[in-house]
Amino acid sequence: MDLVEEETMETAEILRSSARIPEHVVYRTFVYETVVLNLQTGKYHGLNRTGGRMLELLEREPTVRDAAAKIAAEFGRPVTEVETDLCEFSSDLASRGLIVLTR
């Protein structure tokens, strides 16, 4: 298995996952941005409007793939492109403890 296949599998796995915001994370959406607070680390994380909308849909939709479909429709972007971006975004949020991805 080469690295490209590994990455593809990881992406597919994330797309099947559901994203949940853990209890130690709160976020607030303001006019121009969303600020996510990790109460365990005490760190605030800023998201631009697009990132904030992605987070909302990740929380709301059953799977990451469903969230990607909504975002693609809202922003008029190809679904495959959004899926790639959203997987990267989700992976980053998960690594910071801001969401939990479960299959």
Added chain:
Amino acid sequence: MTPANAAGTAFGLGLDAVGFRPFDTLSPGGGARRVEVVLDDQESLLGVREASVRSSLVDRRFPSGRLMLQVEQVDGHGYWVAAPRYGRHLISADGRRIRSALPRVPELQWQRLFFAQVLPLAAALQGLEVLHASAVVLEGRALGFVAASGIGKTSLAVNLAAAGAELLTDDVLALDVSKARPTAFAGARLVNVAPHEYAALDAATRRRIGSVIGRTAKVHLRPVDARPNAPLAALYFLRRDSNRSGSVDIRVNDADDSRLVLGSGFITYLSEPRHLIAHLEAAGRIASAVPVFLVDVPGDRSSGEVAAAVAAHATSELA
């Protein structure tokens, strides 16, 4: 006069400090929040601290390793704030009671710790949003100036005061964000100015600003008048660029106002969820209620020139 023989009420940073009237560096009372200040002896306070489980929040030291400032959370008692030769204080978790053990030093010395750390912490614990900012009142509206230490927020405030504004607070700005428009509270009547900035002021301006009550690495001034609280009209974030020359550039910042305000908190060590969430909510409220401006200051511009630019901007943009 020492706190032991002077009872009364004094107001600063949105709190009525009841139980003593330290000098006259606080204005007459009248606030909605009270903090009781009780004088205690060092042994009692140290006994409470040492018998309790503690977690260190701030341990700031001089290059020699000597302790400069210590802040601890003390289980069951609140917060311990101490600095050798400046005093020891135990602030209750709700910010309503301060037990103080004061050293035998000139009053200004212990007051500096009290106003720079103890009272701001009590204000934050009582739910006020406390920013690292100086502020003036211009035409009835408060303008807050946020910057890292040494950038010139005090100098800007002093130069604006020299031009007719009222000094509201130096270095610590307490805000009540519970209403649609935040209220900015007067701070202690104590302003700490860099000696070269003070030397640059003419005699008439010095008289207008206040009297010198002490000198250390800074010149310590007591402003002439008790200042009113005022609605916050704008926050200016100062940045000094020593590589740039030219005019002072003031522009709207609307991309990440909340994060800018989040990053300007004065009490940064309160890490309990309720405090973190309150800070987040407050930053959002402030950013949505008042305009936030970035002030880029070239390295060759004086504080007087920055003050003139900010005054002109506030007059034209905040009308």
